[in-house]
Amino acid sequence: MNKNGVLPATEELIERIGWLIRLRWVAVVGVALFLEVARRVFVVRLPLGSLYASLAALAIYNLVLTLVFRRFGERPSSGVVQSRGVLRWFLLPAPLESLGHDREALRAAVFANVQITVDLVLLAVILHFAGGIENPFLLFFVFHVIIASILLSRQATYAHATLGLVLISTVALGECWGALAHYPLGGAWRPDAYLDPVLVGAQLSVLGATLYLAAYMGSTIASHLRRREREVVLLSGDLQREAEKLAAAYEQVSRTERAKSQYMRKVAHELRGPLGTIQTALKVLLQGLVGELPDGARDLVARSERRAGELAELTHSLLVLSRAREAAVGGEAAEVELGEFVAGAVAEAQDEAERTGVSLTVARPPEPLLMRGDREGLLQLVGNLVGNALHYTPRGGRVTVSLARAGERARLQVEDSGIGIPAADLPRIFDEFFRASNARERRTDGTGLGLAIVNAVAVQHGGSVHVESEVGRGTRFTVELPLAGAGAQGPAR
Amino acid sequence: MTTPAKILIVDDDLDLVAMLQLVLERGGYTVTTANDAAHGLRKVESERPDLIVLDVMMPDGDEGFQMVAKLREESEPYFAVVPIIMLTAIHHRTDLRFYPGHGVGTQPTAGYLQVQEFLDKPIDPARLVERVKRELGKAKKT
Numbered sequence: 001m002n003k004n005g006v007l008p009a010t011e012e013l014i015e016r017i018g019w020l021i022r023l024r025w026v027a028v029v030g031v032a033l034f035l036e037v038a039r040r041v042f043v044v045r046l047p048l049g050s051l052y053a054s055l056a057a058l059a060i061y062n063l064v065l066t067l068v069f070r071r072f073g074e075r076p077s078s079g080v081v082q083s084r085g086v087l088r089w090f091l092l093p094a095p096l097e098s099l100g101h102d103r104e105a106l107r108a109a110v111f112a113n114v115q116i117t118v119d120l121v122l123l124a125v126i127l128h129f130a131g132g133i134e135n136p137f138l139l140f141f142v143f144h145v146i147i148a149s150i151l152l153s154r155q156a157t158y159a160h161a162t163l164g165l166v167l168i169s170t171v172a173l174g175e176c177w178g179a180l181a182h183y184p185l186g187g188a189w190r191p192d193a194y195l196d197p198v199l200v201g202a203q204l205s206v207l208g209a210t211l212y213l214a215a216y217m218g219s220t221i222a223s224h225l226r227r228r229e230r231e232v233v234l235l236s237g238d239l240q241r242e243a244e245k246l247a248a249a250y251e252q253v254s255r256t257e258r259a260k261s262q263y264m265r266k267v268a269h270e271l272r273g274p275l276g277t278i279q280t281a282l283k284v285l286l287q288g289l290v291g292e293l294p295d296g297a298r299d300l301v302a303r304s305e306r307r308a309g310e311l312a313e314l315t316h317s318l319l320v321l322s323r324a325r326e327a328a329v330g331g332e333a334a335e336v337e338l339g340e341f342v343a344g345a346v347a348e349a350q351d352e353a354e355r356t357g358v359s360l361t362v363a364r365p366p367e368p369l370l371m372r373g374d375r376e377g378l379l380q381l382v383g384n385l386v387g388n389a390l391h392y393t394p395r396g397g398r399v400t401v402s403l404a405r406a407g408e409r410a411r412l413q414v415e416d417s418g419i420g421i422p423a424a425d426l427p428r429i430f431d432e433f434f435r436a437s438n439a440r441e442r443r444t445d446g447t448g449l450g451l452a453i454v455n456a457v458a459v460q461h462g463g464s465v466h467v468e469s470e471v472g473r474g475t476r477f478t479v480e481l482p483l484a485g486a487g488a489q490g491p492a493r
Numbered sequence: 494m495t496t497p498a499k500i501l502i503v504d505d506d507l508d509l510v511a512m513l514q515l516v517l518e519r520g521g522y523t524v525t526t527a528n529d530a531a532h533g534l535r536k537v538e539s540e541r542p543d544l545i546v547l548d549v550m551m552p553d554g555d556e557g558f559q560m561v562a563k564l565r566e567e568s569e570p571y572f573a574v575v576p577i578i579m580l581t582a583i584h585h586r587t588d589l590r591f592y593p594g595h596g597v598g599t600q601p602t603a604g605y606l607q608v609q610e611f612l613d614k615p616i617d618p619a620r621l622v623e624r625v626k627r628e629l630g631k632a633k634k635t
Contacts, residue, residue: 272582272614273506273582273614275615276509276582276614276615276616277506277508277509277512277615278615279614279615280509280512280513280614280616280617280618281508281512283615283616283617283618284512284515284516284618287618287619289515289516289519289618290515308615312615
């Protein structure tokens with residue numbers, strides 16, 4: 001049903017009726033032109049008065065139809081049809097007939113039938129005044145049959161073919177038997193051909209066969225087309241429902257993801273307080289504030305303090321990760337200059353770089369790269385990438401950090417000559433708690449959250465991160481982030 | 494011999510309060526404590542400590558801030574100048590840190606919380622003592 005409560009098939013029917021009315025104007029013009037040409041060029045002696053009167057009738061009739069047709073669009077009436085089954089069966093093309101409950105369809109079909117019937121009568125009248133059986137234009141009856149097959153039911157099409165045949169037979173036989181006047185075309189036409197019953201019979205038979213064949217072919221093709229149309233309508237209805245289901249399912253998944261993130265954040269939040277207190281207590285012990293500790297005790301306390309510190313790191317990472325996943329970065333976010341961030345992260349890492357004997361260099365563009373973002377998240381992103389690069393690069397290696405503008409985005413690359421990531425691990429490298437097989441050998445205390453945070457922060461800001469790596473040669477991470485004023489900001493969540 | 498400075502600790506974590514009290518008393522200070530903002534305010538009024546160590550506090554995470562705001566609103570000059578050290582975990586939004594003198598994006602200066610120092614948890618005892626000493630020194634000069 002469309003918005004007016006009308007079936008799409010009915011809308012099609014109404015549209016085609018409009019087309020028929022427009023086509024009739026072409027016919028009016030065509031006949032008028034032909035009559036003019038016939039009068040001046042062929043100088044045929046035809047009853048022009050009667051012919052022009054018929055033409056005028058055709059024009060007035062089409063004008064009336066145009067006005068009636070306008071009201072079809074304006075006053076659609078839907079609702080259950082009260083007509084008898086036979087009428088529906090006769091008039092309505094197959095899909096409408098079986099769907100049934102469309103009063104508008106019935107009105108349209110009656111309208112179309114009336115038009116075609118009147119057209120047939122007018123054609124017969126015009127032909128009668130223009131030579132009758134002599135006139136080659138009697139083939140034009142076929143057009144009406146074809147039009148009927150497009151608009152109407154198979155039954156109605158055959159009925160109209162029959163009507164056409166009856167009308168022209170009436171004219172031809174009437175003229176042949178002297179009941180009707182004959183208006184000869186003259187010229188090259190044999191003047192008494194219309195009196196020859198064999199000739200008239202032959203013409204009428206061939207015309208009849210043509211009309212019925214046309215009715216058959218037209219109806220068959222039209223019914224196939226209508227069946228396909230109906231299938232398409234049903235299919236697109238199905239598709240629409242499937243799309244809605246999919247959208248609902250996606251929404252459900254998003255909600256679940258957000259709930260998970262919120263839960264993770266709450267848990268991490270709760271863990272922090274007691275953890276901090278434990279750490280302070282251990283520090284108090286280590287700093288000898290309650291007396292000197294025996295060596296064994298001191299060792300245990302130191303280990304505990306270290307492990308508690310790792311736990312604190314972990315909960316902090318979990319908090320950062322869940323924050324990055326929960327909220328998209330909006331227009332109210334702070335303005336951030338990426339160059340300063342990158343320079344800051346690299347400066348902080350220089351001490352460690354010196355300690356581990358790795359060269360750490362940074363290249364940044366001269367102009368500021370401004371974006372809107374979450375400072376803490378971005379700090380984590382840059383810090384984690386640089387930290388990872390340093391941790392997994394052996395002595396003598398190098399880490400290069402480069403920042404550049406790439407169109408509407410900033411491109412940050414962190415490249416190292418370190419141990420690399422095995423190809424089998426690359427697809428999972430951004431998964432939370434995942435650590436590549438060779439990473440665990442080198443450093444046992446990673447949380448496995450660093451890259452998950454990098455990915456989450458990049459996505460939160462509407463950007464992306466990619467990795468290329470080769471074991472034993474090194475790794476390169478490329479992060480792209482949209483710059484301020486670049487249009488779309490942050491993913492919709 | 495000068496009387497030792499009096500420090501008020503306000504925190505809802507009882508264990509931490511006990512530890513910090515131990516640390517500060519070891520450092521030679523007199524310590525009084527409170528476990529929530531309401532008690533804290535009463536203690537400030539009644540005991541007039543030389544310095545306040547104040548936790549941000551649960552459950553909303555801003556009881557501590559509210560207490561600072563209330564204190565600083567009081568008409569007596571003491572309340573406006575008593576040094577406050579805030580104990581914080583890292584907040585969800587960095588603009589809550591309100592570091593005086595530090596820029597945080599576009600945070601206007603008027604939004605800064607009027608505390609003298611922030612200390613991140615876990616509290617390092619030595620650092621706490623050092624900061625307390627420093628702030629008391631500054632306060633004496635003014």
